[in-house]
Amino acid sequence: MMNVSVTETVSPEKWRERVLQAHDHGFVFFDFLTAIDRDSGVEVVVRLAFNDLSESISLSTSINHASLRLDSIADIFPGAGWHEREVGEMFGMNFVGNDMQQLLRHEALGLPPMRKNVVLSARVVAEWPGAAEPEIKQDGRKVGNPSRRRQRPPGVPENWLQS
Amino acid sequence: MIHSFIALLPDKCTSCMLCVRECPAWCIHLDSHTEEVTEPGARRPKKINVLDSFDIDYSLCMYCGICVDVCPFDALEWDQHRALISDSRVDLTLGITQLTSEKDSAN
Ligand code: SF4
Ligand code: SF4
Numbered sequence: 001m002m003n004v005s006v007t008e009t010v011s012p013e014k015w016r017e018r019v020l021q022a023h024d025h026g027f028v029f030f031d032f033l034t035a036i037d038r039d040s041g042v043e044v045v046v047r048l049a050f051n052d053l054s055e056s057i058s059l060s061t062s063i064n065h066a067s068l069r070l071d072s073i074a075d076i077f078p079g080a081g082w083h084e085r086e087v088g089e090m091f092g093m094n095f096v097g098n099d100m101q102q103l104l105r106h107e108a109l110g111l112p113p114m115r116k117n118v119v120l121s122a123r124v125v126a127e128w129p130g131a132a133e134p135e136i137k138q139d140g141r142k143v144g145n146p147s148r149r150r151q152r153p154p155g156v157p158e159n160w161l162q163s
Numbered sequence: 164m165i166h167s168f169i170a171l172l173p174d175k176c177t178s179c180m181l182c183v184r185e186c187p188a189w190c191i192h193l194d195s196h197t198e199e200v201t202e203p204g205a206r207r208p209k210k211i212n213v214l215d216s217f218d219i220d221y222s223l224c225m226y227c228g229i230c231v232d233v234c235p236f237d238a239l240e241w242d243q244h245r246a247l248i249s250d251s252r253v254d255l256t257l258g259i260t261q262l263t264s265e266k267d268s269a270n
Contacts, residue, residue, distance in 0.1 A: 129192045130184035154185060 004055040015061050016071040019046065023076050026050050027057050033073075033083035036092045036114050041065055042091050046073065046080070063093070072097035090114040128153050168233060168244030169224070170264035171217055175238035178212035178265050182230035182239060190223035191230060192216070219262060222255040240264065 010018045027048035036043045041064040049056040063070055072095040074081035084095040085103040092112035111118045130151055148153060178195035194215040201208040226243040231239045249255055 063233060123189075129186075129189055130180060132180070132183070132193070151184060153186075153189070 003081050005058070005110045007060070010061050012061050012063050012067075012070055015044075015059075016073055016076075018059060020076055022048055022057055022059065027055070029053065030077035031056070033087065035087045035093060036115070037091060037114060038062070040066060042093055044070060044093065048077075051064055066091070068092055068161045071095070074079055074098045078080045097098045123153075123156075130157075132138075139152065164228060164241060165243040166228065166241045168242040168264075169219060169226075169228075169262070170240050170242040170244075170258060171219075171262040172238050172240065172264075173214055173217065173259050175236045176217065176234075176251055177238075178214055179235065181233050181235065185229050185233045187227060187229065188220075188223045188225055190220040192218045192220070214259065217228055217259050218256050220256045222252045258260065 008018075027050060029051050030051040031044040031049055033044065035045065041062045043060055043062045045058060045060040047056060047058045061070065068091075070093060072081070072084055074084060074095070075097065081098055081104070084093075084098050085100060087093045088095060088098075088100045089102050089105045090112050091114050100118040105113075113120060130153060133151075178193060180193060183191045184192050195212045197210045198210055198213050199208040228241065231241060235263060244264075247255055247257075
């Protein structure tokens with residue numbers, strides 16, 4: 001059972017050093033490494049725990065979109081190598097020291113799909129079911145005013161198809 | 164309860180479209196029309212939405228439960244139907260009559 005859980009933000013420069021420090025402190029169980037795309041940059045998060053899972057720590061760091069470079073921790077936790085490569089191809093991150101070959105996606109697929117500024121082609125091709133306004137139909141005919149408010153899928157920026 | 168299925172209670176659904184619009188997988192499709200009903204004693208007929216179709220495409224659904232959470236009328240609920248197995252994607256889209264809860268079908 002997980003008892004104590006700590007969250008800590010570190011600077012990108014201190015990332016590797018802080019992970020190593022945590023490892024040496026006893027956080028030797030690598031749980032996962034992932035990322036979140038925020039306005040301010042790509043936030044990379046790693047969660048580590050004691051071997052008996054009695055304590056855990058989450059470390060996070062924010063890398064601005066212009067750089068997207070961070071030291072790899074795969075030499076400390078070999079299991080993190082796979083996660084870093086995933087974050088690499090999904091968020092466009094470059095983990096210095098790790099082999100950043102594409103893992104599952106083909107290079108020709110282009111921009112990293114988990115970045116919010118990337119328009120997913122599947123979303124362009126598919127029709128959003130929420131665009132329907134079924135409540136304005138009557139006996140198969142349209143009644144009332146359909147354009148009370150233009151609906152947009154949640155999380156999709158305005159004019160996303162034009163950008 | 165195992166969260167392995169989302170059941171629709173069609174009588175509670177008002178066709179408000181909230182679940183359709185919030186579903187991140189875009190896998191709920193709904194169609195409805197308006198009918199006028201005159202209730203006894205009411206001065207004017209009122210308009211109600213009548214559900215024509217409600218489909219969840221389980222080949223896309225990721226069981227996030229957002230639809231269950233956002234429904235203001237509790238018309239969607241978790242159910243313990245087992246995961247669907249099919250070799251055809253078409254069969255994974257379930258409509259009103261198939262989205263019934265195990266509780267209901269047991270009765
Ligand atoms: S569980 Fe999530 S993905 Fe599945 S229908 Fe509901 S909102 Fe959509
Ligand atoms: S949110 Fe609930 S009431 Fe609204 S359309 Fe969906 S199931 Fe029906």
